[in-house]
Amino acid sequence: MPTTRGLERLIFFTDAVVAIAITLLILPLVDAASEPENTAKTAAHFFTEERQQILAFLISFAVIARLWVAHHSLFEHVASYSRRILLLNLAWAFTIVVLPLPTAMSAxxxxxxxxxxxxxGTMLLSSLMLTLLALTIRGDASIEESARPIGHNAVQGSAVMTVLFALALVVGVFVPGVAFWALLLLLLAGPIEAVLNRRAARLAHSRDA
Amino acid sequence: MPTTRGLERLIFFTDAVVAIAITLLILPLVDAASEPENTAKTAAHFFTEERQQILAFLISFAVIARLWVAHHSLFEHVASYSRRILLLNLAWAFTIVVLPLPTAMSAxxxxxxxxxxxxxGTMLLSSLMLTLLALTIRGDASIEESARPIGHNAVQGSAVMTVLFALALVVGVFVPGVAFWALLLLLLAGPIEAVLNRRAARLAHSRDA
Amino acid sequence: MPTTRGLERLIFFTDAVVAIAITLLILPLVDAASEPENTAKTAAHFFTEERQQILAFLISFAVIARLWVAHHSLFEHVASYSRRILLLNLAWAFTIVVLPLPTAMSAxxxxxxxxxxxxxGTMLLSSLMLTLLALTIRGDASIEESARPIGHNAVQGSAVMTVLFALALVVGVFVPGVAFWALLLLLLAGPIEAVLNRRAARLAHSRDA
Amino acid sequence: MPTTRGLERLIFFTDAVVAIAITLLILPLVDAASEPENTAKTAAHFFTEERQQILAFLISFAVIARLWVAHHSLFEHVASYSRRILLLNLAWAFTIVVLPLPTAMSAxxxxxxxxxxxxxGTMLLSSLMLTLLALTIRGDASIEESARPIGHNAVQGSAVMTVLFALALVVGVFVPGVAFWALLLLLLAGPIEAVLNRRAARLAHSRDA
Structure with a gap:
């Protein structure tokens, strides 16, 4: 029943929301620079005073970009959609729309x-939605691109990211002095995913043979 | 006379407006968090003080998402467009653009x-535009996708939503203490639409046979 | 040399700019509603105090929507693009990006x-860019969709709109007390365009025969 | 492995980010015009007071438009993408997202x-990313559109722009009183690119023969 255009609208709408959210991240810094009280300030003073805001901007930009890349790579395996896919996508978009708020608060x-x-927690929820999307797509012949099965790697890669965000949440909240630096745990996702991709390639290879 | 690209531009433009409006909903909260007076506040204090703003954000996000899903599902049945479709779409986009204002006011x-x-009332108008679109598309051979007739369900589903918004408006304005909670009436749309979809599926089935 | 995707990117980019500009028009009103001093105010008080802002919002929304419809209808006749088309499009997008500033100023x-x-003047410039686009597209076999020649109507319709904006500018600036109400002259564009469309249809018909 | 839709999403996402960033450039001026203290001011007073802001707006609009045209013309030669293309694109989008901040600061x-x-420096980084993209695309048979090889002109044109931005940075920072006027050096890119395009056309011609 769903059309290709329906799927493309769904993806497009999600992309537009992410593009807007990632671009809006700079606005609090632009507002801070535009405050009339700033006219006497120097750039060095501004960078020093707003260093926490700048750090929060960089973190949120990197996290949204990383989540978008995961979404992009996931939908390379999608040929159609269902109401469940539609709703999970909107739930994912919701987490991205919310993210600028904790960004501003942490700054x-x-x-x-x-x-x-x-x-x-917002990041964790976002990653969780992607994992639920991967699990929903995988093995559903009415959704998955038959010529490009999603493979273990995407599901596991998504699950790994979700676990690392959960770990970062626990470490950041409970280990004193760590705070947002707990996100550095996410750097482990790269190597782990590389391992998983190699495994998945072998799996896909043996499936094709 | 209209081209497929013309139709896709129309849909794309509408989607972009909705994506922007839904993402901008978070801005008043981001601004509130960025106010210099907030630096001494705690997150718990912020959430308490802004609880009405947060509630308004959640309501408007859910309503815009719901209206967009309705628009998305409606245009699955559209193969072309007319000037009337174009103008009704712009009128619908107008109601979505306006929505952040009553959101901020109610907060x-x-x-x-x-x-x-x-x-x-803005939500009601938005739902009404969708119903007018459904009525305009339905049965117009130059607009409707012949292989996917719109069926009773979409028109009736849209009409049900419009009636529920009108009911919520009356209850919210005239029953003391209800206010925005009247929107909970919209939860009835789901079950009602499910019933209508089953009826429509049977209709489509008997039409195919 | 240009690709279809290149043309679609060009149109898409323009549409995205217009969608953002038209959605941002509500922001000054949202900001005004979110000002802390407003908490004691009533909605009636707000609407009265901001009536000029609301009027400016409505005017700019209508004008941008009107210009977008003109752009949309113009590009129904375009099959490719040139550097000149690209630059005129960016110049048109520039006038749309600027429009929120005089909107806020006039409010x-x-x-x-x-x-x-x-x-x-910004509106006039915007309409002028569309007329230049129409003149550039028309009769250029490397740009125009051969199966859908642009016809007199689009060029003349665009020229009529440009002349009406110029007239509104003169009347609004020089006739005391008229100001923005001079834009009501634009309502003449509809009837005039209808006449031109009929003429163009006859022309297209005789060309096809 | 990558799909055409994957490439189109990548380009679309980038375009949306650029469209938002270029449209947001007007916001600081809109905010300045909306400040309650401005109600007694005249338009002439406003333009005089905000002349630096207006100049910064015009510069950043022109620079982002110029960079987008370069990106647009570069991707006319792209048929697929790799993870490296994806990451370079996000890095480029990052420089565009950041640009409104130095714009506001310089104003x-x-x-x-x-x-x-x-x-x-942000502009230089942006241009550098485009040059890295051009170098990555060129000669990579899995990325480049085989029927439309990228040619010397795009790579060299991009490199010329990067060198001119580097030159502008040095002149603007070290020559007293020059500041942002150093960007006028970029006007040399046009003539230089024209020369390179003619050379590239001859190269493409001799390659085709």
Whole structure:
């Protein structure tokens, strides 16, 4: 019943939301630079005063870009959609729309457990939605591109990212002084995914043979 | 006379407007978090103080997402467009562009009849435009996808939503203390649409046979 | 040399800019509603105080929508693009990006000749770019869709709109008390275009025969 | 392994980011016009007071438009993508997202070396990413459109622009009183590119023969 255009609209709408959210991240810094009280300030002063805001901007840009790449790579295996795919996509878009709020809060508020939990929790939820999408797509002949099965790698890669975000949330909230640096745990996703991709390539190879 | 690209531009433009409007909903909260006076506040304090703003954000996100899903599902049955379709689409986009204003007002102003009427009235108008679109598309051989007739379900589903928004407006404005909670009436749309979809499926089935 | 995807990117980019500009028009009103000083105000008070802002929002929404419809209808006749088309499109997008500024100025500043000239002048420039686009496309076999020649109607319709904007600018600036109401002259475009379309249809018909 | 839709999403996402960034450039001016203190001001007063902001807006609009045209013309030669293309694109999008910040800073802060370096340095980085993209695409049979080889002209044109931005950065920072006017050096890119295009046309011609 669903059309190709329906699928493309769904992907396009999601992409537009992500593109807007990632571009809006700079706005609080632009606003801070445009405040009339700033006219006497120097650029060096500005960078020093807003260093937490700048850090939060860089983190959120990297995280949204990383989540978008995961979504992009996931939908390379999708040929159609269902109502469930539509709703999971909107839930994922919701987490991306929310992200600028904990970004601003972590930049402006004192670093405390609740702010960290909200920030990293939003990322965790976003990654979880992608994992649910991967699990929903995989093996569903009405959704999955038959010529490009999703393979273990995408599902496991997504699950690994979700586990690492959960780990970062726990470490960031409970280990004193770590806070947002817990996100460095995400750097482990790269090597792990590389391993999984090699395994998946072997699996796909043996499936093709 | 109209081209496929012309139709796709029309849909794309509408999607882009909706994507922007839904993403901008978070901006008033981001601004509130970025206010210099907030630096001493805690996250718990922020969430408490902005609870009405957060509620309004959640309501408007859900409503815009719901309206977009309705638009998405409607245009699965469209193969071309007319000037009337173009203008109704722009009128629908207008209601979506306006929605962030009553959202902000209902969060900041005292709850009063006029604010509720403006908020729920904008949603009602938006739903009404979709119903007019459905009625315009249906049975027009130059617009409707012949292989995918729109069926009773889409028109009736859209009409049901419009009636529920009208009901929510009346209840929200006139029953003291209800206000925006009247939107919970919209939850009835799901079950009702499910019933209508089953009826429509049977209709489509008997039409195919 | 140009690809179809290159043309579609060009149109898409333009559409995205217009969609953003038209959606951002509501932001000054949202900001005004979110100002902390407003918490004691009523909705009726807000609408009264911001009536000029609301009027400016409605005018700019209508004008951008009208210009977009003209662009949309113009590109129904385009099969390819040239560097000149690319640059004229960017110049048109520039006028749309600028439009929110005179909108905000005309809402906030005292009504004076310079504000009116800037507001209506931006619209005139925008319409002029569309006319230049129409003239560039028309009769250029490397650009125009051969199966759908642009015809007199599009060029003349665009020229009529440009002349009406120029007229509105002169009347709005020089006739005391008229100001933005001079834009009502644009309502003449509809009837005039209908006449031109009929003439163009006859021309296209005789060309086909 | 990559799909055409995957490539189109990549390009679309980039275009959406650029469209948003270029449209947001007007926001600081809209905010300045909407400030309540402005109600007594005249338009002439506003233009005089915000002349640096207006100049920064015009410069950034022209630069982003120029960079987008370069990206647009580059991807006319692309038939597929790789992870490296994806990441370089995101890096390029990052420079475009950042650009509104130095724009606002150069408008609000005193003109000093660090602000100029940040502003022109962001542009240089953006142009550098495009050059890296051109070098990555060129000669890679799995990426390049075989029927439309990228040719010397695109790579060299991109390299010329990068060199001119680097030159502008050095002149703007170190020659007193020049500041952002160093960007006028970019006007040399046009003539130089014309020469390169003619050379490339001859090369392509001799390759075809």
């Amino acid at each position: 402006e508020f004192d670093t405390e457990a609740l702010t960290i939990a909200f920030y990293l | 900041e102003f005292d709850t009063e009849a006029l604010t509720i009427a403006f908020y729920l | 906030e500043f005292d009504t004076e000749a310079l504000t009116i000239a800037f507001y209506l | 609000e802060f005193d003109t000093e070396a660090l602000t100029i370096a940040f502003y022109l």
